[in-house]
Amino acid sequence: MNTSPQHHPDKNILTEFAAGCLESAPAIAVSTHLHYCSHCRNDVHKLEEIGAALFSTSINDDVARQDIELTSANDGAFASLMQVIDTQKSIQQDLPSGENTPLTTTTLAKKYTLLPKVVQKMMTDNPIQWRTVTRNLRSANLVAGQDKYAVSLQKIRSGGQVPEHEHTASEITVVLKGSFSDEDSVYQQGDFLLKNAGDRHQPLASNNEDCLCLSVEQAPVKLTGFFMRLLNRFISFTPA
Amino acid sequence: MTSTNSSSSAILDNHRSTHVQTSHAYSNKVGSIHINKVTVSGMTIQTPTNTKKAPLKKWNDLLVTLGVDQDRAAFKALFEHFSPLLKNYFIGKYPNQSSYQMIEELIQEVMIKVWQKAASYDPTKAAASTWIFTLARNTRIDMLRRQNKYANTTSIETEDIWEDTTENGPYTFLTHKRDEVLIKEKVLLLPDDQQTVIRKVYMEAKSHTEVATELGLPLGTVKSRVRLAQKKLQAMLAETKQNEL
Numbered sequence: 001m002n003t004s005p006q007h008h009p010d011k012n013i014l015t016e017f018a019a020g021c022l023e024s025a026p027a028i029a030v031s032t033h034l035h036y037c038s039h040c041r042n043d044v045h046k047l048e049e050i051g052a053a054l055f056s057t058s059i060n061d062d063v064a065r066q067d068i069e070l071t072s073a074n075d076g077a078f079a080s081l082m083q084v085i086d087t088q089k090s091i092q093q094d095l096p097s098g099e100n101t102p103l104t105t106t107t108l109a110k111k112y113t114l115l116p117k118v119v120q121k122m123m124t125d126n127p128i129q130w131r132t133v134t135r136n137l138r139s140a141n142l143v144a145g146q147d148k149y150a151v152s153l154q155k156i157r158s159g160g161q162v163p164e165h166e167h168t169a170s171e172i173t174v175v176l177k178g179s180f181s182d183e184d185s186v187y188q189q190g191d192f193l194l195k196n197a198g199d200r201h202q203p204l205a206s207n208n209e210d211c212l213c214l215s216v217e218q219a220p221v222k223l224t225g226f227f228m229r230l231l232n233r234f235i236s237f238t239p240a
Numbered sequence: 241m242t243s244t245n246s247s248s249s250a251i252l253d254n255h256r257s258t259h260v261q262t263s264h265a266y267s268n269k270v271g272s273i274h275i276n277k278v279t280v281s282g283m284t285i286q287t288p289t290n291t292k293k294a295p296l297k298k299w300n301d302l303l304v305t306l307g308v309d310q311d312r313a314a315f316k317a318l319f320e321h322f323s324p325l326l327k328n329y330f331i332g333k334y335p336n337q338s339s340y341q342m343i344e345e346l347i348q349e350v351m352i353k354v355w356q357k358a359a360s361y362d363p364t365k366a367a368a369s370t371w372i373f374t375l376a377r378n379t380r381i382d383m384l385r386r387q388n389k390y391a392n393t394t395s396i397e398t399e400d401i402w403e404d405t406t407e408n409g410p411y412t413f414l415t416h417k418r419d420e421v422l423i424k425e426k427v428l429l430l431p432d433d434q435q436t437v438i439r440k441v442y443m444e445a446k447s448h449t450e451v452a453t454e455l456g457l458p459l460g461t462v463k464s465r466v467r468l469a470q471k472k473l474q475a476m477l478a479e480t481k482q483n484e485l
Contacts, residue, residue: 012448012463015470017402020377021445024385024401031401045366050473051442052373057424058328058443078319081348082312085355118400125394145385145394 005037005190013194014040018047025149028118029172029192029216035116036190115176119214122151136160136205139215147219154213156180156205164202171195171217178211180204299368307358315355322354322372323347329376332443342383350379360404378402380445426476434469437462 009017009030016022017030034041108124115123122142130138136157144151156162158178172194179188182201187193195201205211299321302314330343353375361371381398385391427435440446440454448466452459 011467011470015441015466016447019442019445020381020402021441021447021450027401028396031403034403045370046474046477047470048374048377049367049370049477050438050470051377052367052370053423053427053473053477054439054442055325055329055373055376056369057427058325058332077323077344078316081319081351084348085352088352118396121396121400122394125396143393145391145396146388147390 003189004039005033005188005192007185007187007191007193008037008040009033009192009194011043014043015047018044019051023148024146025144025151025216026172028122028144028151029174029214031118032116032174032176032214033190033192037192111177119176123153128153130155134163137162142214150215150217150219152215152217154215156203156211156213158205158210159207161202161204164200166200167195167197167217169197169218171215174214176212176214178209179206180211180213181206300363303354303358303361303368303371304363306355307361310355318354318368319351323351326350326376329443330380332439333380333445346379346383349382350376353379374402374404423476427473430469430472434465434472437465438469438473441466 008014013022013026013030017027022030034044108120112120112123122144126143128140128142130140133139137160138155140153140155142151142153153176154173156178172192173187174193175187175189175191177189179186180203181187182203184201203211299318302311302318305311305314306318326347327343330339330346334343350372354372357375361368366374378398381402385398430438437451437455440451441448446454448462449459451457452462455462
């Protein structure tokens, strides 16, 4: 079984991710892809090294450092920093990523526990409500701490085809489980697919299992309420 | 590994910093080392006067020392080197004078993270500057998330999305501090138009689209200039790595 993704984010998306100027919803999609793709993790690290090089050369010798009001550079600033550190109640020497407690006590079904942590958190923070979009497609909204993108889970029934539809806004799809194909290619676990506004396709899930995907769709207008989100997706259908 | 050969390699070996204007003594557990200023191609570089067997510690080593021993002298050296860089970094995103107080707090936040997380720093997986850059980047992202009214509708943290850069690897680029002089020289050699756009993306946190709008350029032009700059920088980084072997 092929285990590494074949479809990746464009370099400019990875650059914005590494530079930290990618918005959080598409960043979640990139992060999800990185969970499965060592090739892109390597690329992101190289992009971070470029960032570090720029960061390290940000001070020009020509620009007199004295001009910059550097209270940080004198002993007073260091002393106050040490004071803050010394008075902190718990100084963590271990690995970071504080184990933030989820907002609910929902436990995730076993089949989902290998999903990327960020996806698991979204699935447990708020109750998942699966809605039927078409006979073969169900959708569940995810809350991602922002309102510029519609983030959701999409589940295509095994062997099922989603009717041809046109995207009204750009959408990123990352395959979490199973696989689907469209006119262009086959997409498997970890694959990252960007569709632009106006693109059309007819995803077909493989026969052996349902296909579960993370979807991040740019909202062309500010979305209010659940039904608006549902309606905004797949606005134009051609009968299957 | 200290080189005792030509004087040029002695200058580049084990240098400490290229930007501190005044010379001062740095003490470590080995002893005191005094630093001279040397000018190389118009830039001031500090070199140890004692080039024999008392090498200055590299930033990577200082971080490791900090993690193992909570060594305050090491932390102070890191602070003195990185806090001006951090200040410049945050000014890129928040250039207004009214933000200076917030910037001081952001610098402190990053240095506290350096203190807290040094024990998990692995020099085989990332250079100190890369590691600290990612801490600074995540702190900047944290700042934005805190200003977002929807942030508390989820338990997601910045580190869930932008994971620790040392969790994967090993990566073999930039494992030695002495690269930094060469990299600095070479970054400054990038053509202006490429340097401008790539700095806006990394240092001012602007997307390619925002840069295109700001500079009045086609998006494709911005993307290709960033790509070119990246290719050149990656070639430089690879080259400096090779020169060490």
